[in-house]
Amino acid sequence: MGNDNFGVGLKLWLIFFLLFYLLQYDFTLSFFLGVVAGLSGAYLHSLWSMNAMPPSPSETGRDERKRFNLRQRLEAAEQLSAVRSLWGWSNNRRKGRSMKSR
Secondary structure (H helix, E strand, C coil): CCHHHHHHHHHHHHHHHHHHHHCCCCHHHHHHHHHHHHHHHHHHHHHHCCCCCCCCCCCCCHHHHHHHHHHHHHHHHHHHHHHHHHHHHHHHHHHCCCCCCC
């Protein structure tokens, strides 16, 4: 967040803090509700003052993204199966011989 967003957040915090305090809420509750209002207001201000908009999903190539996600899922599944087989091998080794092999 830039300095402008910090100023907006600080002003909103002060306004909401005083508002809740004058409505006779507890001091700590007024303080934290003001903090929440200030942070959310500063975040909204940063979004509204953005110069460049993020690209829409139609511009990023939806078909390529689906294929990429599928490739990632396949790689993750292969890694998981390798870990499971290694885990199973180490568990069998720790247990020693089973009753079936005796």
